[in-house]
Amino acid sequence: MKSIYILLAIGLFISCKKEKPVEVTMKDDVVLLASDSLHGRQTGTSYEILAADYIANRFKNLGLEPKGVKGYFQEFSFKDKSDPHGNVNYVSKSEDSTTTGTNVIAYLNNNAENTVVIGAHYDHLGMGIEGSLYRGDTPQIHNGADDNASGVAAMLHLAKQLKTINTNNNYLFIAFSGEEMGLLGSNYFVKNPTIDLKKVDYMLNMDMVGRLNDEKAIAVHGVGTSPIFKQVLFSNKGDFKIAEHESGVGPSDHTSFYLMDIPVLHFFTGQHEDYHKPSDDADKLNYEGMEEITQFILSIITELNDDGKIAFRKTKNESQEVPAFKVTLGVVPDYLFSGKGMRIDGVSEDKPAQKAGMQKGDIVVKMGDYGVEDMMSYMKSLGKFEKGSTTKVSVKRGDEILVLDVTF
Template sequence: MTRIITMLLLIFTFSVSCKKEVPKKISLQEDISFLANDSLLGRETGTPQELMAASYIQQRMENIGLLPKGNAGTYFQTFTFKPKTDPHSEAQFVSGDGTITGTNVIGYIDNNTDKTVIIGAHYDHLGMGGEGSLYAEGEAIHNGADDNASGVGIMLQLAQRLQDTLTGSNYLFIGFSGEEMGLLGSNYFCKNPTIDFDSANYMINMDMVGRLREDKTLSITGTGTAPVWNQVLNSTNAHFKLVLGESGMGPSDHTSFYLQDIPALHFFTGQHEDYHKPSDDSEKLNYEGMKMIEDYIVDVIAELDDAAKLSFRTTKNESEEVPRFKVGLGVMPDYLFDGKGMRIDGVTEDRPAAVAGLQKGDIVIQLGDSTVVDMMSYMRALSAFEEGGTAKVVVDRDGKQVEAKVTF
């Protein structure tokens, strides 16, 4: 694989300088391995390395045969913004001193229909770390193979497959910049669309789709944004254990489209211990699982190919119901767990859970005096504690109840 990546890098560099084309047929694994290569230094928004990734995606789109749908007849839509200092404020799309330029990459299949399917994935990541990184040992390249070279890789394979097939819709493919800084690229596109938004039928977003587990659990949120989603997703499903969520709001780029009254789905295979760390590398991905997700999305699109335009529906904003809390256990929850309790998917060293002896795979069933039956009840229980306080925690460990004491 190292040899393949070296060859791709050489081909890419040569093609940029000499205007030669990269090969049209590039595999999912090759796309992801290129984007998650150390040479791109983590693809941080606004860096030369992110622009290299953008140029690679642009060439892939061009060679597949997608039409440019950025600005001024190009595949690029650039936006300039001032980084947020207040996490609760909106980004300012302005130019001048202290600003950063991001680049969306946009390609189009025009089937001369009155409805357009939008398929997107962000390609930026955390660069050498900094804000958002969960790595505590200084600067290091955060390659972001799962987050989100995986989504971009599937997007490019879908573009290749949908060219000249399933002609009931037009297709717009977008590689978003600035997602890690607050959904900036999708936000900017939705405020400055390069197509007539009246034609937008629905949006499919893929973010962290590279770690499908053995039980084939696949999370799809946004199912409440159109009345037809549940029926379509279940009728076309042949392989997955689906975990469906209704809300159109969430921490990825589908949210920007939902806020423009466009039905939107978000595909996700779950968090893991390499999330936002330098260890999120391409050799850890489940490529067979990604191919299954690609096939499933094609089946969903095919099911709707001849259907009328979807009706949009607003959903409950689940994030508004999340309790606020001042302390944490120092664990990564398993967001795909659908049993009773809160399953721990990772434990951070030297934090309360680790000190108390909690382990990955433990299922928290009681915290303090509160019974924990799901993620929301876990967060409600956690919100009752202050820093310096203590609590009894009971976990299910391999079918046995284990009690521990945590100090926040």
């Protein structure tokens, strides 16, 4: 059965035998990877293998060397989705009740001293595994166009452009499996690398880069993981409005590399109402925005091309600074907002925020006696309240400050 899928991937999606290479756009890559025929690319399924074959074939057509264990592929098997940076239970594929994921890895060898890693996960939620926010009665395909066919398409686009420029580094391109189950593919790779990790200059990660908004706001995580990053980012940002985050730890594959003392940058255009739902489809992406983002990332690579191996710097783990809290407002924060306060990007039904009259776009500036300056202070303020308690929450709506009564 697997061979049939491989033949379909080669025959229907892109042919290696054409005399002229097929010109494949980022939209082409997204449309294919987010098609119903791939059933949501769940880790360990034949559909993920089909997606892996497609990506490997794209790497081959771009003239990139295989850098997996078996050609372009690096398989890993596991029984449990334990803490990916603690005790991941990787096992032999021959053991019973295992799942096998497949990283897809390619190499652009410029015979340089150091290597830049560029990555994006390609797995998604299949028909709606754990992590899905879909609440329908019938299972549906979660195509994951933004999450993360967009990142894979951007990675492939960068690979094409880097073939002839910025040759002071080599480039390792990795499409990670198992991200949705806990960063499993990237964690496995850094513990079983196919190149010398001591020669890795830095790692760039793209996860959900398909929904650039009209403000051109983009979140960049890991800004503090090298002393040079902030200067490079802001000197190349152009029209982008950057929401910068210092920490190298976050819910995507760059974390695995940061924990190996490698500088990282992670690019993200924000959550949206289709996140982890069947409605995350290819027709909703901003492909012009994706082109702008890849050019922004390319300009960063270009500026760093002559800098040699850049310095690594540890950052605070922002997630560890947040106290445990027993209550929630029932809102989706706007992770791209860089102003004062916490801007609301969505309001859940029948939750404290909705009952109090909060709306999308409101900016929370105070909770009880606690001022809210940013996302971190918002979460710390939330940790001060108990279930059943009542407080006043101040929100900015337009030019007006509203004081609302909230019961948790």
